[in-house]
Amino acid sequence: MRKKMDQEQRESIKSKILDATKTIVESEGFDAVSIRKVAKLAGYTEGNIYNYFDDKDSLVIALAQQGFQRIMKATMAEIEEGLSVEEEIIQRFIRYTKAAIEMPEYYKRMMLSDNPKILEITSVLNDKTKEEKKGIGMLENMIKKGVDTGEFIDIDPASIARIIWTANFGLTLRLIVEKKSDEKEIVKLVENQLRWICNGLRKEG
């Protein structure tokens, strides 16, 4: 019982520290994060941060992961039933892109990191994806379903998934870098690209 409380409190403090870091990242970017600023904003002292995170890097990585998880959660959330596979793919990518654009710093930090621990989560071209939770895994499954149900022609889901995923990744990054924020424009661009690519997938194209 005692131990559980402590554990809970520990997590709550970690959370507070992460929140402070988030505030800094959002207003000044990742490069502006410093233990000093985080500690001050979180209401703790510099030294104490090290009781919860090994070093600055761990803190930053933890935050980026948290941000990434939110993007993935938004993408994976339940969706209207009865959609065709194509429709679902498009709706999910719209969610994904919008969520990424809302947290651009985290998204860039995660998706462009070459830290091996992060790459385990974000890589798309490597290996056969094991964890199906990952975005690319989910996409692959959807395509497989499309093939199985006869909505799509018979192609290799893995390779098509990579084509689609990287295409949207490129568009999403451009939207972020070129600071596009008009929702309608974003939706239109994402949809355009995906529709075009899906054209070749449909059985009755």
Added chain:
Amino acid sequence: MRKKMDQEQRESIKSKILDATKTIVESEGFDAVSIRKVAKLAGYTEGNIYNYFDDKDSLVIALAQQGFQRIMKATMAEIEEGLSVEEEIIQRFIRYTKAAIEMPEYYKRMMLSDNPKILEITSVLNDKTKEEKKGIGMLENMIKKGVDTGEFIDIDPASIARIIWTANFGLTLRLIVEKKSDEKEIVKLVENQLRWICNGLRKEG
């Protein structure tokens, strides 16, 4: 005569400084560049760097632009005659991607910078691209040519160009981030993606 010598020597020193910077960028990344390190590596004193570059930013931007220009030069270089438009697009993107992968740090720095001066060069979604030298402009022109010659169906070159360009951009970045260096694999992935997208363009699809 005298003056020209001086000018040449000046350029040669600027080059030496840029080279030193390049060495650092390539081994430690752009964020690790410091005037101190550059100066030491170039064999000059810190202060002297400022006789050649206004400030650190100018130096870094100059280097990134230099790198970017090399990538663009490789992409734009003359190409085998008699290729179909589709073939030329694919060949040029293969060159582009390979060149980017050879200078990954510069590519990322340029393509992900939100510095307005750099965005003028790199932006793809904004405005109607004026300068035809830019990659996206060239791509647009090629597509237009494909439409004009009847190789492609009648679509809007500008919007298709953006679909293609961003798709390849996403793939290129993933290749860089996930440190893919096997040339055959790179070529295969780039070609796969572009072929798929071009499927929908061909008149006799």
Added chain:
Amino acid sequence: MRKKMDQEQRESIKSKILDATKTIVESEGFDAVSIRKVAKLAGYTEGNIYNYFDDKDSLVIALAQQGFQRIMKATMAEIEEGLSVEEEIIQRFIRYTKAAIEMPEYYKRMMLSDNPKILEITSVLNDKTKEEKKGIGMLENMIKKGVDTGEFIDIDPASIARIIWTANFGLTLRLIVEKKSDEKEIVKLVENQLRWICNGLRKEG
């Protein structure tokens, strides 16, 4: 108890830093103060100075104010009873001038600074002085008292105070700049000037 100790120690270190700064100021002047020198002299590292003072300016201002306060304290200190107003004015200005000459760098720094925060303390011509603690306020009050008691003729204390104050200020600065240190000479010059100006104040001149 613990906390008080810490507080005390903190103050003691601040003092040490201020003392080191003082040493530099006194031997080389305010312009020669640098964080590096201060830190070295105080026996700390440069960075640590910033745990006690926000920046160089704060340190320098703190020191100047400290010096100025000492001058004012000497001027304001209790004085022999039963003096006429004229006598008190003269005695106080002699104290003031002597104190200023003993801390010439601080005096100059404070009295010649155009930093708004400092001007709030040192300005003499501006506004109606609110805080009566200030030198000019005290002088004004003494003159008012002289008028009230009938020792002085009926004049405007504010404007006479400014005449007297600025006159002594000019003399004090000359004494400092021309490095006069003979006490007798100083006293004679200050007294001469004030006597002459007070001549016109006395009812029975």
Added chain:
Amino acid sequence: MRKKMDQEQRESIKSKILDATKTIVESEGFDAVSIRKVAKLAGYTEGNIYNYFDDKDSLVIALAQQGFQRIMKATMAEIEEGLSVEEEIIQRFIRYTKAAIEMPEYYKRMMLSDNPKILEITSVLNDKTKEEKKGIGMLENMIKKGVDTGEFIDIDPASIARIIWTANFGLTLRLIVEKKSDEKEIVKLVENQLRWICNGLRKEG
């Protein structure tokens, strides 16, 4: 003939350098003067400045002297005839104060410098003033004339001159430091102070 031309040109270049320095002093203050900036602004190169001035200090001193000379020239310039001595003293000090306020940086630099070379020019309390050109010398002479003509009572001109001069000096500096620029206010304050002091001088006070 040749030599004279050279000499003239030399002076003209020195002048240009001094003018550039002046521009910097007036917009950024003396502390912001650097050989680099001066050279650039004057249209010469850094190294060449040293062909005309021994070092930065010489340049700065030369400029301050030049400024000071202008103030003195304005003060000494011919004046309306037929003025009483008191009136002339007051008029000249008004000129002096106004000129000083127009070149505040130079005035402060000169009058507060403890450089022996400059003190030879600016000192007021020291020695019996030899050169009668100096402000204090002129004032002394005017007072002597006032005594001789019977306008003033019989006092020691030297000591009264110092009383008056330092008083105005203090006021002038306060006007500069407190950034008073309203001409009417300036004239009023200067006149008030001098009138009050002169009260005691007049035979029929």
Added chain:
DNA sequence: CATGAATGAGCGTTCATTCAT
């Protein structure tokens, strides 16, 4: 657990001055 002083290394930048050309 928490503090926050202290370190030591680093940063970008500016400067007066020299000197080979």
Added chain:
DNA sequence: CATGAATGAACGCTCATTCAT
């Protein structure tokens, strides 16, 4: 006489991290 590259020292300041308390 004039150039301007180069030096070497200094500047204010920030930082991640450690550790005695």
